[in-house]
């Protein structure tokens with residue numbers, strides 16, 4: 001690998017992609033696309049030991065889009081690299097389409113494609129198109145037959161005029177796009193995307209989200225995406241697995257996760273002669289935040305355990321002479337649910 005610059009930072013000095021064998025994707029079995037069972041990984045030893053992955057188990061069904069979330073250092077990348085063979089786990093099993101990757105290395109190489117943070121999955125001295133052709137050819141896809149598809153991806157990712165540019169001359173966001181283009185060019189059945197929207201502008205993120213939805217919806221591809229970008233996660237994922245300190249602390253659908261933490265929150269605006277008096281009356285009774293007074297208009301957010309309590313609030317507003325101007329639902333989103341979950345885990349001993 002002396003002529004080609006690439007970056008793998010881990011134990012295995014392998015090629016920067018998991019594609020090493022020439023093979024085609026075989027038909028899908030009845031097994032999940034990916035099964036991770038009791039995975040363990042500790043880096044270093046003694047007092048420097050870091051238990052990065054602690055008994056992690058999950059499976060991913062074919063055609064689903066699963067988010068792997070967690071604060072910095074939660075173990076996401078270690079799990080992804082274990083699946084890719086860039087890190088050797090201490091214990092546990094990884095099965096692709098029901099086949100243990102230790103049993104048959106090609107089970108992984110044939111089916112799994114990944115982008116790694118910082119575009120470490122591609123060769124920086126090759127041009128974007130050369131990279132795409134190289135990774136496609138490892139998968140047994142002839143560059144000529146794939147040309148139209150590669151052109152379409154270059155167009156989609158706004159890289160067409162950079163197709164002949166060596167990757168190391170691209171901006172960070174363009175490198176990221178090139179890395180995504182290469183994993184798409186390989187046409188794997190399972191895509192692992194580690195922080196794919198890092199460095200992408202809003203438009204590129206939207207394009208990527210739409211493409212991931214199309215790949216899973218129309219082509220039945222399985223996608224595992226690790227990201228801190230909650231908007232993208234909420235938009236594309238069916239399910240999210242949340243990690244904390246190397247352990248899975250939540251594994252549920254996006255809707256379930258949001259519902260779980262659904263407190264009823266309302267944005268309220270009222271007019272009143274004496275805002276201070278109103279605050280004195282409400283503060284001990286309700287969970288109130290973002291109290292803002294502009295002339296005689298007071299706006300605030302109130303969180304109530306159920307709809308009934310909202311009626312109490314309206315009664316209390318009337319008692320104090322406040323005239324409601326507007327009361328609107330505040331919809332919780334993935335970000336609220338995620339923060340709630342990771343913060344409450346943080347507080348536990």
Ligand SMILES: Nc1ncnc2c1ncn2[C@@H]1O[C@H](COP(=O)(O)OP(=O)(O)OP(=O)(O)O)[C@@H](O)[C@H]1O
Nearest residue numbers: 043044050052070071072073074075076077078079
């Ligand atoms: N090569 C390594 N040597 C030693 N410790 C490591 C190594 N790689 C990761 N770690 C440690 O393992 C833990 C998990 O790291 P990992 O990169 O898997 O987390 P992550 O969830 O991907 O974090 P981030 O969101 O910051 O990318 C961290 O404490 C990290 O410092």
